[in-house]
Amino acid sequence: MLNDQDTQRVKAAVRAAETRTRGELYCVIAEESSDYRETPFLWAGLTALAAPAILLLGGVEVSVPDAFAPWTAAQAGAAAEMAVRGALTATLVLQAVLFILVGAVGSIGPVRRFMTPRSVKLDRTRRHAQELFLARNLHQTRERTGVLIFVSLAEHAAELIADEGIAAVVDQKRWDDAMATLVAEAKAGRPAEGLAAAVTQVGDILAEHFPADPTDNPNELPDAVIQIPRL
Template sequence: MTLLTQSEQQQVADAIDRIERDTDAELVTVLAEQADDYHYIPLLWAGLIALVVPGAALFFTAAMSAWQLLLVQWATFIVLALLFRFPSLTTRLIPRPVRHWRACNLARRQFIELNLHHTEGGTGILIFVSEAERYVEILVDRGISSRIDNSAWEAIVANFTEQVHDGQVLEGFLGCIEACGSLLKQHVPATHARNQLPNRLVMI
């Protein structure tokens, strides 16, 4: 993981502060190390593979007793359950739709927990990143979605996702904030000074 340093977090906060001078939008950024601990994944895969072991063992040798098969099965389960707990392996065992579903759920929880749905005029916007899942999403409240079509965010999200995949999280945040700022300045321009939500990067 390349979670940002204090200095890098400040760069994100400064970028948010700059664009909020020109828009009524309230921008919040969240960076999660991962969307779930996935504790059940190593056990699930180890169990599935262990179930196949007796059949495979009997296919290659018929000389094993029931007790020997049971011991081999249990040994397989224990070894794989421990091996699959290594983060680099665990991530590879999780289907992409599952990883994105968990990250998507976390993004929506953060939108609510950070009160982005309670801003004046419904102008909350969340830039959410879950690094382990290589997942990026931009969520906006009704005051922004009524003025900017959701398709406008797709290219920004796609570019940021590629940067997260390459480990360029800070660059991705700064570029994404700048791109969002250009859209927001045009469609949700500043009408009066306000800052209802903190500009700091939220790390979870």
């Protein structure tokens, strides 16, 4: 997360950018966008379902009585039932062990995040950003020119959400370079540098389409950098 010096650096970048545009920039940095509590259970369940295959690969199989041996029907039935019961018991025990083991290991934070597919993490980051955009009232600026720059550290992901006034004019792909810079710096352990650089790049784009009005350019959103700790 950011210390006081980092926070001031990003706030200064926001103020500088907003002097050149009618757009309103808002920065949020989160340690994590989701706890992914369901991930260990999903992997534990899938691993448990693989127990029969694991037993077969391990050489465990259900044997039936030899048809040519002097078995009575009752003896053959009892032997077959015992073999099936033994195989089922071994399968159930292995499934329980695998479920508990994988679930316990997967509950460890870094392991849980590693086990979560990248697509899921990106989706959670996007949803978190959308929720923040509405919760922080970025959609209520006078010209609908609010812009949220959001970075989620654990996911190594960033999102930019522009209100409809900007989205109608600026193609979403124009923000790609700024977001790539932000993600690269965050991965390198420099989130403040990434945010400041992204703010400057976004400010340049906004200045092209929404230049500042020297006579009427109110600061409608706070310049503070919001930090959200791990869930």
